Amino acid sequence: MTVLLVAGTTETASIEGISAAGADPDAMLHTPAADLEIVAYGDLVWAPFVPVSPSGCPTPAVVTRAVRDLLGFDVIMVDAGLACETGAPTVAIGDTPGVDIRRGEAVPKAPEIVNRAREFGATLPVEELVIGETIPGGTTTALAVLTALGEPATVSSSLPENPLALKREVVAEALAAAGLESGDAAGNPVAAVQYVGDPVLAAVVGLVMGATAAGTDVILAGGTQLAAAAALARHAGVDAHLELATTPFIATDGSTDVDALAAALDLDLRVTDPGFGRRDHPATAAYIAGEAKEGVGMGGALALADRAGVPMTAVRDQLVAMYDRLRADSPTPQP
């Protein structure tokens, strides 16, 4: 079992009210780097603090690592454009954070990133690849990409209240700046990601193209961001079977329609319930309250646990133990 996490940043995340993937915009810059460290080591190395939402919900990286502790799956981490260094080992696919999509060209190097990721995905000697992401602001860029491709423009949010009106406003501004109408980038996924996407989407679509071309089974571990990556892959001509492994927090998110998105993109939707409602603890309660929902491969990790027959009680126990240890050991930013 190999989980590949693609990490990056986009200046789009610093738009006030867009993302909960960090206590504040400054903290958010560190979130993907910290997420990788948590999944790689179960602890921080260079990152200054454990990522939490403004209300204190811990990053889904903790869930993914908890499952990894139980299953021992391999991880490969890809740097698609981090804003700060990480102590986790990464393969360098990109080197620049994404530009605010309202500026008209979000990922100037998208063609190179897609190609490099495609080559990497094609040569990676694994039979199955579970691909997740960590990029604050990623649902907004995903919405922009889905809109540019003319696919169902529906995304989730790491916030309990999806700021959809704000996202749509940002996306409209982005498309206008890029000179695109809805659907204009249909059949041209590289343009979609270059003008209104983010570096993680560029890397993920390349990885999916390369891996599926090489006959590798691909599971997209995430919610609407990974669905947007799947949309890019479909528009690149990828017709391989693709599974979208996500959490019930995405599946039951009334602000988005992941079923419709999965159906439109011919994705097998797999929802794995970690049963967080059965365990009263800050590490689980925040998810029940609608925060975070997904990310850092969480839905895919849960699917792997389920497939291996690991009971969800064990996942919850491991999550709680890890969360308590991280809270005791590591500073968290004060909201």
Added chain:
Amino acid sequence: MTVLLVAGTTETASIEGISAAGADPDAMLHTPAADLEIVAYGDLVWAPFVPVSPSGCPTPAVVTRAVRDLLGFDVIMVDAGLACETGAPTVAIGDTPGVDIRRGEAVPKAPEIVNRAREFGATLPVEELVIGETIPGGTTTALAVLTALGEPATVSSSLPENPLALKREVVAEALAAAGLESGDAAGNPVAAVQYVGDPVLAAVVGLVMGATAAGTDVILAGGTQLAAAAALARHAGVDAHLELATTPFIATDGSTDVDALAAALDLDLRVTDPGFGRRDHPATAAYIAGEAKEGVGMGGALALADRAGVPMTAVRDQLVAMYDRLRADSPTPQP
């Protein structure tokens, strides 16, 4: 179990006749990057070919990976200064190949590399760290460092005939260019590595300093290069218990005296015999003929296998299977 491999390059390797860690000097530039890919994935990703010596001996990375296939230990890979990109995930500690030591300053950024590696080693949440290396030309820079520190100046070679006269000549030239006499850098390990060392030695000594300060058990997985790193650590005031886990090909190498070196540096010497003489195959015969001998954590990997009770017949079977597959799948450069 965590094996940390430090990879880098030094222009010193391009001196004719110095190293067998590649079919020719051009191929040698790719050796550390390819070694990391082999240990990470069991196969090449971006590297153009499986590293072999001029006579065709495969890289010890194949042995380390064979053991990893059996034991499933974690790996952390550190880029201390690679000359070309690798498809293996790495933590960036350095970014520049080492300069030919005859030029007078081998690692201008040694202080930064040592500090960065020390911080990384100190925060890494592991109880035991097995540290190996891959850097062509590394025994020559090791000899220079041991000389500069005033320690027993004895090193092994990846060649069956250790080109000691040539190495001593290069080291004499390096010390003269740096304005150093033998022993002048005693107590000043950063200067030793900065003037006549290589980026891998800089990173390893930093890692050892940081890890031991944090109470992590350190096993140095290698031969005389790792002993030189231990010498640097001793001169940095590290008095923790250090084990040097190596192969019988180093221990019985008549051209070096690793026992004396270990004794002088207060290292516990552990020699693990993979019994290559009991298996007639190109993957094992080259070692029996005195090639390669050690590298890419091979001695440490064998020690871990032994400690876990994995029989060496299983290691040999896995090595042979992997070697045959790599030969079938991957191009090798023609000597």
